[in-house]
Structure formats: C-alpha cells, structure tokens
Amino acid sequence: MDLAGTIAVRHLLTRRRQSLLTILGVALGAMIMVTTLSLTDGLITDIEDTIIEASPHLVVMAEEVAGKPERLVEGDVVSLLRRGKRAKADRLKGEEGLRRLVAAEPGVVAVAPFVEVRGILRRGNRFRPIVASGVVPADEARVTRVAGQMQAGRFEALSERREGIVLGRLLAKALGVGTGDRIRMTDAEGRVWPFRVVGVFKSGIKNIDEAQAYVGIDVARDLKGWGPGTASGLAARVESPRKVAEVASAIVARTGHAVDTWEERNRTIIASFRRNNMTTLILVVFTFIVSGFGITNVLNTVVLEKVKDIAVLKGMGMSARAVTRVFLIEGLALGVVGAVAGALLGYGLSTLIGALPFSYGDAAFVQTDRILMTQHPWFYGLVMGFSILLSVLASVGPVRKAARLIPVAVFRGY
C-alpha cells in the first residue's frame, strides 16, 4: 500500500470505535436497502405469479373485433381492438374449429373451452353471488393450475359426478360447506339447480377464492340452454405469461376475436403495487443517505483533528493530490466495508424473513403463507454502487478542506 493508503488505514484503526459505528450505520442502511428490494420485488413477483396462475393467461372471447388490425404492436393493441368490437355475441358456436386455430398459434401451450354461468349459491340461510365456469376438467387442468390448487376433494371429480361443483376456499368458508355437502344454485331466471361439493381450491387471490366455482361444461350448457359445441370463450395457457400481449395480438389478428389477458384484467392492481414499492424504495434511499452523513461526520472530525499532521505532511512535500487520496480512501473504506457488511446482513435477513410463516389474512388481495423474498444480483450491484457514490459525495467537503490546507497558515496561525 502507498503512503496515502497507509495513513488512511492508520487513521481509521486508531479511532476504531467511531469507525465501527460509522460502518455500522452504513451497514444498516445497506441491509435495509437489500431487504426492502428483496421484499418489494418479491411482493410484485408473488402477486404476478399468483395472478398469472389464478386464472387463464388469456381468454379468447366470443366477441369479434371490427375489421383486421392494421398494425400489431404489443400492449395497447389488444385494448384498442376490444374497444372497437363489433358483434355482441355471447357465445361461440363450433368452438372446436377456433380451438384448433388458437392452439396452433406459436407460444400457446394449451386451450380449453368454458361456459360461464352467473348465479347465487345458497346453503341454509347463507348465500353468495358467484361466477361458475363450466369446464372439461382434463382440458382445464392443462390451462390453469386449479387442479393442483385443491385443498379438499379432487378437481377431476367434476367429470365423474354430473352435479359436482368445486368452490373457492373463501366461498366454501362463507357458505360453511365442505366436500360432500349439498348446495343449491339459483340462476338468472330464478331456476334452482342442486349441486354437491366435490372439491375446494385455493388460488391465492381473494376475489377469485370468494366468488369462483367450477362445474362440468355439460351442466353449464344445460343451465344456459346451449347446445353441444358452444362455449362462452376459450381459455389458453401460454409459454411466457409475461409476454402474453404478443400472443394475444397475434390471436386477434388471426381469428378476429377479442382477447382478454391476465395483464389487462389486473393492470390497475399491479400498477398500484408498483407505485407503493416505489414509495418504499425512495424512503429507503433516504435512510441510506442519512448514514452517509456519518461518513462526512467522521471525516470532518479526522480532518479537524489532523490539521497539524496534514500541515506537516504537506510541509515535507506530500502533494495535495496525495492528501486528497488519504481522506478519499478513508471515506471509501468506511462506505464500502459498511456496504459489504450490510449486503451480507441484508441477504441473511431477507432469507430469514422468507423462511418465516406469514399470512396477510383473508382480507388481503393475495393469500400466501410465506413472504416471497426474491434475490437478484442487481440488488447488490445497486447497493454497492450507491454506497460508493455516497461515500465519495460524503467525502468531498472534508477532502477539499484537507487538500487546500496551507501548512504555514497552520504553523503560524495566519
């Protein structure tokens, strides 16, 4: 190490207590930053993952759009096309042809027809409005994760029992029913249909778990008075859910049918979570900046205390540049050591938080039993970069004071 580095290290080592406290301050800032990044990014990922798997990635609707789109740009195109829809059809006839067309689209993994039924479920004196999807269980299992999200019973039982019904977790809870229980559904015309609960699922999304039910597609057609080969729409699973808009545009272009995606349906809720995360991050950045003042504080003290030493060093011919290096190294050492320690602590803390059981409760939008904490290298890159920037900024004042010091002014008190 050169002279400047040696002097810097000695300065910090001789005032060990203050150095450690400053490092601790920076470390806490860095730890909070890493943990918050992990938490907020995890929350968004968790919400998106849950939303993505709670309902079909995309739905091809019976409605047809006006004309063929001129340009296929992702994102806004779909909503634009939906606005310009023409036919107000409520059902697809001969859904199989359209199903083959959609299934052939690149990026589409599986397609399943569904018939949507609205009604009121009743058990004793409790009742709840619901949306029931009439599905072919084996097809639906390839499109959504519902078959794997069963908390009780089996999803496939829908195909074994004509009057079988699968309920969302919160819906079953509200009605006070479990598998094997009888339940009645009143449809829009006031007719009453008997069902028997064959399963309970949990998607993790409150709105779905408290209002969604599944029945067999034939029963749903009977309820609607529709014939075979009809459907309300087609649900599809895509390879890359986060690029669903591209596939949707392509399907609109090819089939002329309006398409709804998970992204479209949840645009506002995801945007609001993102906004909240941004606010949190800004607050965290401020915390970090406060810890930067600790660095300025130490350096100011050292420079003030070492005025004579600096004068002597300059007197013996140490250049202003070398003096600058002494204090810049001190500031960087405090900042970087603090940030590395903080990053490690942050890794530990976020891993710990991620391992603890936790529930936001039944009232929350997303229903989980763990807080998802994500880890990305860029968290750490950001924290390191930020702390280096912060230490340099914090050092500027004291460093300039030291570099500009005129030795004779110190010795003679000019």
Next chain:
Amino acid sequence: MSLLEARGVTKELAVAGAPPARILDGVSLSVARGEFVAITGPSGSGKSTLLYLLGGLDHPTAGEILLDGRNLAAMDDEALTLLRNEAIGFVYQFHFLLPEFTALENVMMPILAGGRTTRKEAMARARDLLGEVGLADRLDHLPRQLSGGQQQRVSIARALANKPLLLCADEPTGNLDTANTERIVDLLLTLNRTMNQTVLVVTHEGSVADRAGREIRVVDGKVAS
C-alpha cells in the same frame, strides 16, 4: 556561488482593520554550502517569518529567494511542495511527529511521499538516520513512547530523510532542558561537520548562537549588521 541567497525579501501580512503590517523589510543575505548559521533577534522581530520563507513554506511579498539557483519566490504551490520534498528539511519547535506511526515510519515518510525509491530502500535509509541520531534501539516506538529530546531527534532524522540541501530549524530546542538542548545542538553540529550539511537555526539562546559558525541578527524585520 552561495547555496542560498535572499535579495530584498519583504513580507507583508494583512491585519484586519489596519494597513498591511510589514513583517520583513528588504532582507538580503547569503548562505554558503556547508555553513551553520544561527538566526537570532528579539521576540517578534521576524525570525520565524524569514525561516519559513527561506524554507519554501511561504511566499514573499517582494524579493527573490534563490536556492541552488532556483527562485522560490517565482514558484507555485505545487512546485514548492516538490522542492521542499527534494531539497529542504524542516524541524519545528514541536516535534510534530505523526502519532499513529512509529519512529521508523515517521522518518520514512518524506521518502515515501517523494516516491523516488522503493519502500525497502526508504526503510534502510530511515534506520541509518535513526542510528545516527542515537535512536537505533527505538525504531518501533510510537512518538508518545519517546522522551521530548528523543522525539526532537526523530524529527531531525525525518528532516534529513531526503538528503536536503538545506536543513531549517525553528527553535528546535525551545521545549527542551539544558542537557537535551546540548545534545540536539551537538547533533546539528556533527551533521554539519561530518556531512557538510548546511544548517539554518532560529534561536534566541545565546549558547546555541555561540556555537554556530555565523550569526544573522534580525531586528524589526531587517538584518542588523
């Protein structure tokens, strides 16, 4: 040709609410290589001011200061800093050693600041110098583990680290008792005699001035003849 030559050196200092005070007024002097010169005079006469100017630590208001033919008065801070490192050693009234560093490290410092030799050579040179000032057995002591006289001897060794053309000392014995004062003066005289080291000492002690080869008396900012 003389090693050091001052011609009409004047120093004025701004004093708040008053016209600038003239501390030095047209000082001219010359010091030959290998001389031992004592600068004496009453308190407040301008001795320290003169020494700081001759030692390249301050800029004169007017006049020329030539060290080995180079005019210090015309140099900027950066050039002066380099010159101080290469050609001038300074000993202050207080030792001003860096408290976190051992005697050896303190003596190595001007050599490392210059960056012209390896660390190993710097260490060897510092060890030799500390031997010459009689501190071969105190290399690894911190300044606070040394006596006042020892501290001042370390700072003399430090001033000699880069083999300066000129060694300046501003009342180096001001804080020492008689025995230690004798010892420091002996040391400076020995350096002068055995190594032909040019020495400039500011002192108000007659005993020191008596042993110097020449005395320059400063009175009221002027050289008294």
